[in-house]
Amino acid sequence: MEIPCTWKEKGYVCEPVPENTDMAAEIRRMAKEKNAVILAHYYTDGALQDIADFVGDSLALAQQAAKTEADLIIMCGVHFMAETCSILCPSKKVICPDVNATCSLAESCPADRFADFVQQHPDHKVISYVNTSAATKAWTDVVVTSSNARQIVESFPKDQPLIFGPDRNLGAYINSITGRNMLLWDGACHVHERFSTQKLLALKAEHPDAEVLVHPECKAPVAALADVIGSTAALLKHAVASKAQTFIVVTESGILHKMRQMAPSKTFIPVPPDDSIDTDTCKIDGQHAAMKCCACNECNYMRLITMEKLYNSLRHEWPVVEVPEDIRTKALKPIQRMLEISAQLGL
Ligand code: 13P
Ligand code: SF4
Numbered sequence: 001m002e003i004p005c006t007w008k009e010k011g012y013v014c015e016p017v018p019e020n021t022d023m024a025a026e027i028r029r030m031a032k033e034k035n036a037v038i039l040a041h042y043y044t045d046g047a048l049q050d051i052a053d054f055v056g057d058s059l060a061l062a063q064q065a066a067k068t069e070a071d072l073i074i075m076c077g078v079h080f081m082a083e084t085c086s087i088l089c090p091s092k093k094v095i096c097p098d099v100n101a102t103c104s105l106a107e108s109c110p111a112d113r114f115a116d117f118v119q120q121h122p123d124h125k126v127i128s129y130v131n132t133s134a135a136t137k138a139w140t141d142v143v144v145t146s147s148n149a150r151q152i153v154e155s156f157p158k159d160q161p162l163i164f165g166p167d168r169n170l171g172a173y174i175n176s177i178t179g180r181n182m183l184l185w186d187g188a189c190h191v192h193e194r195f196s197t198q199k200l201l202a203l204k205a206e207h208p209d210a211e212v213l214v215h216p217e218c219k220a221p222v223a224a225l226a227d228v229i230g231s232t233a234a235l236l237k238h239a240v241a242s243k244a245q246t247f248i249v250v251t252e253s254g255i256l257h258k259m260r261q262m263a264p265s266k267t268f269i270p271v272p273p274d275d276s277i278d279t280d281t282c283k284i285d286g287q288h289a290a291m292k293c294c295a296c297n298e299c300n301y302m303r304l305i306t307m308e309k310l311y312n313s314l315r316h317e318w319p320v321v322e323v324p325e326d327i328r329t330k331a332l333k334p335i336q337r338m339l340e341i342s343a344q345l346g347l
Pocket of ligand 1: 056057146
């Protein structure tokens with residue numbers, strides 16, 4: 001019997017894992033045998049985070065890829081993360097266990113439209129969030145993540161006109177804390193757009209002593225209720241270091257797995273999505289019309305990556321993510337620039 005596999009149409013069959021297989025042990029055995037490194041983002045399922053060699057935020061995952069000595073990189077995350085690995089490591093095989101694990105934010109910024117926008121503003125430098133396709137990065141001067149966006153924006157002279165894409169929420173937040181007036185692309189993440197002040201205020205009323213941890217991809221009214229705004233890694237670091245005992249977490253709920261592991265005596269409360277919020281604004285040509293989030297605020301793309309698919313990916317070394325060389329060389333420069341600035345800043 002086959003198990004459902006979203007990349008079956010691409011000629012690959014996700015086989016069922018043979019009965020009585022110790023999947024975790026087999027994955028680790030194959031990873032060792034093939035000199036593979038398994039990277040996972042904090043938004044993936046807890047079992048994947050536990051089996052990975054490294055779990056991190058977008059910046060840390062790119063940094064790990066850039067320095068790995070593995071022959072095979074398995075990215076348990078979304079497609080743009082695997083593309084970033086492939087751009088940085090052209091001689092290595094990069095695998096994403098489900099290549100349909102895309103990202104609504106990356107999709108809200110198609111490269112051809114972004115190119116038009118950039119060409120309309122020739123005096124602007126272009127800053128792109130890492131949540132973009134390689135083709136969009138190719139139109140960029142420097143890539144940022146939520147861990148380094150503030151510092152990289154501030155590295156430009158104050159009078160330098162800037163474009164920031166694609167996340168309008170992160171861009172507006174960075175404008176507000178730096179006093180810049182960057183021109184923002186009108187994109188957003190369908191997961192973070194679904195957090196509402198109503199649901200958050202209700203949880204704050206129930207847990208008045210809780211600290212509110214918010215990812216900057218959330219809308220400004222939600223971010224205004226935060227005690228801390230930061231990348232997934234920054235929120236995790238704060239949760240571990242803080243004297244508070246209870247935290248309301250306003251980002252994709254996968255991060256709670258690591259928070260609970262790293263601060264087992266503390267209480268972490270996920271904020272559910274507000275189903276009354278229409279995420280049509282995140283759609284380009286209705287592409288996300290068929291996508292439904294579950295009751296918890298999970299990224300349906302991240303959740304396409306499963307242990308079974310990781311097992312099959314390692315076994316068959318498929319599906320490989322590759323970036324055409326002309327795009328790769330153009331996208332490499334802004335990613336390298338980000339890594340260099342981050343290293344200078346000790347990030
Ligand atoms: P960070 O992990 O860099 O905070 O990014 C969040 C995200 O949306 C990844 O897709
Ligand atoms: Fe993209 Fe949002 Fe999912 Fe992150 S949570 S991968 S930004 S769709």
